[in-house]
Amino acid sequence: MRNNNEIKEKLLNAFRNDLPGSASQLKMIPESRLNMSFDFNPEKIKKSAVLLLLFPENGSYKLLFIKRANDGGRHSGQIAFPGGKFELKDNDLINTALRETEEEIGIDKKGVKILKSLTPLLIPVSNFSVKPFVGMIDEKPEIKMNLHEVQEVYKLDLKKIVSAKRIEKTFNAGNQKIKAPFYIFDEFEIWGASAMILSEFVDLLKTEFT
Numbered sequence: 001m002r003n004n005n006e007i008k009e010k011l012l013n014a015f016r017n018d019l020p021g022s023a024s025q026l027k028m029i030p031e032s033r034l035n036m037s038f039d040f041n042p043e044k045i046k047k048s049a050v051l052l053l054l055f056p057e058n059g060s061y062k063l064l065f066i067k068r069a070n071d072g073g074r075h076s077g078q079i080a081f082p083g084g085k086f087e088l089k090d091n092d093l094i095n096t097a098l099r100e101t102e103e104e105i106g107i108d109k110k111g112v113k114i115l116k117s118l119t120p121l122l123i124p125v126s127n128f129s130v131k132p133f134v135g136m137i138d139e140k141p142e143i144k145m146n147l148h149e150v151q152e153v154y155k156l157d158l159k160k161i162v163s164a165k166r167i168e169k170t171f172n173a174g175n176q177k178i179k180a181p182f183y184i185f186d187e188f189e190i191w192g193a194s195a196m197i198l199s200e201f202v203d204l205l206k207t208e209f210t
Contacts, residue, residue: 003059014208015116015134022119024203028195030180049097049131050083052201057140060157067152079190093131105153106144111137118200123193132197154187161202162209
């Protein structure tokens with residue numbers, strides 16, 4: 001328990017620091033996005049939110065990721081954070097992140113403490129603005145996956161996240177080849193918007209976990 005408390009205090013200290021911002025996100029931007037121009041209307045940007053959820057387990061803290069269901073959508077089968085599109089009933093984006101997390105993996109939103117919001121990320125290709133929130137629960141969660149939306153849940157120790165390997169890969173996405181930076185873990189690989197969000201989270205952690 002002592003180790004958990006020490007790690008929790010380091011986490012809280014890290015989240016008191018200023019955000020690294022878009023410079024941190026851009027470390028993980030796909031090469032194709034650097035050279036593309038997008039014609040989008042700021043007034044029609046769709047709002048969404050995701051939750052980076054931390055919890056204690058075995059003397060450390062873990063971060064949750066999901067693998068999206070193979071539903072044929074644009075982000076089908078990708079590794080991501082729980083979250084989704086803003087709905088009017090949410091009132092604000094914190095409630096969007098909490099509601100979507102509860103709907104996708106069954107974690108009661110009442111038990112989640114929001115620690116910090118990260119830098120919003122615009123995804124021009126889909127005209128979405130994603131607001132990431134970091135949250136914490138006091139104990140290991142009981143996961144109840146909504147199999148219509150999620151096919152797997154992963155949990156990674158903070159030590160793995162801070163020391164994550166970054167590589168560049170070229171791969172096929174639809175009818176085009178994309179070159180992009182990836183984070184490589186034993187359990188999975190992560191790229192795109194989720195990797196850009198994770199990059200800022202990692203840089204915040206490194207202020208305390210180095």
